Amino acid sequence: MEPLRINELDMTLAGIFSVQKVLPNESTSWTVDYAIGSTLYRIEGHANNGRPHGTDSDVLLALQTMFFRAGCPIGDRIEVKPTDILRMAGLDTGGRAYVRLREAMLRLAGVRWSMVRSSWNETKQRHSGATSVVGIISELRLVDSGGARQPFEQRQLDERLPIEVIFSPTFADAIRAGLYQILDAELLARLQQAPARSLYRVIQAHRIQADGSLATELTVPMKDWVRACGIDESRADNARRVLALAHASLEEEGYLKGAVFSGRGFSGSVTYQFVSAPQPELAELLIARGVTRPVAESLASDHPERVQPVLGKIDAALSTGWKPRSLPASIVDGIRHPEKWTQGIPEPRSAPRKAAAPRRVPAPEPEPELDVxxxxxxxxxxxxxxxxxxxxxxxxxxxxxxxxxxxxxxxxxxxxxxxxxxxxxxxxxxxx
Structure with missing residues (x-):
């Protein structure tokens, strides 16, 4: 069986975001070959403005969330203020934050990669798979300042004026489907170090099995894992140190039960054991409503106590005529962000409203998926x-x-x- 294609995770599988905060020999192109389980990968990346790393992944997650909460507009375009991006990403808004944000946006807009992914086909007795060429942002427009002859990288972002982002169609469609929310935003917010957040993304991506289910234990070859994570391969002890620090954070925050190195140097392996296991009955409830299996199992693992209450509210709302843009995406958003759903889902505007006592300041509730x-x-x-x-x-x-x-x-x-x-x-x- 060929691996399940999850467009939204391609950049994680491709190691587009390095687990290292600062890349040692950062370049504008790279080629990586590695194998995880029975799947072979070849990545050829091109990054006009440098390979994304560090908090770039937090900036992208913020943009994905803002796009979703804006109702996934037609044209795959949003306008967002720099300050709002930083706050959504949980980043500081002072000092050189706007210079770093501009650099991150340019790296995200400039990266593009091809990925060849193949698995052993028992029937044909050979490897077979697919090749994809992927980008994140189709167009980026921001307002900055500086002289016409000032070096490109020294121009200053204007924090008062909005940034226009147009996602690539495939990437935008994945957000509409709620696929990006396979990542637990609450866990990401608790992880203080960028390398730990980046490693969580890589582990969660490779945790997905061929049928879309999540593995309860994952063993990966050290040499291939370092390449998948975008870590410098020059010294095995340094690579282990980078991973060990991230492991400690993921164990402390309750994602990993354990992370064990075996063997010596790059010839060894790493085994991950996870604290939470998906609850099959809850995952099946979500899958029956159109949520993809990887996302359903992530939700049933991360927040099992939220699944049935949210489904109850949504079923009640649907019975009144409420029509969300995407039912699966609304379900996922409701479980990931329960604070928006504490009062239930408001009646659709076309439905007759019940008589209520007069209020001094009428204020109809907004629809939760339009939290913009x-x-x-x-x-x-x-x-x-x-x-x-x-x-x-x-x-x-x-x-x-x-x-x-x-x-x-x-x-x-x-x-x-x-x-x-x-x-x-x-x-x-x-x-x-």
């Missing part, structure tokens, strides 16, 4: 109405608006274009 930043949504709608971004003066005026004024702009932008433009002009009191 109002300012980002307003900017997106304005651009749709204008057919272009706001002018610099218009954007400066927008930045000065209060939250209440932003809500007024949001309401105006949702009107037909003929009505929206005069209202927006009036509300912003500035050229559009």
């Amino acid at each position: 930043d109002a300012r980002s949504m307003a900017l997106t709608l304005i651009k749709l109405r204008l057919g272009r971004p706001l002018s610099p003066m218009g954007l400066m005026a927008f930045e000065e608006l209060t939250d209440a004024q932003v809500q007024a702009v949001l309401a105006a932008a949702k009107r037909p274009a003929a009505e929206a433009l005069p209202l927006l002009q009036s509300l912003l009191n500035s050229p559009l």
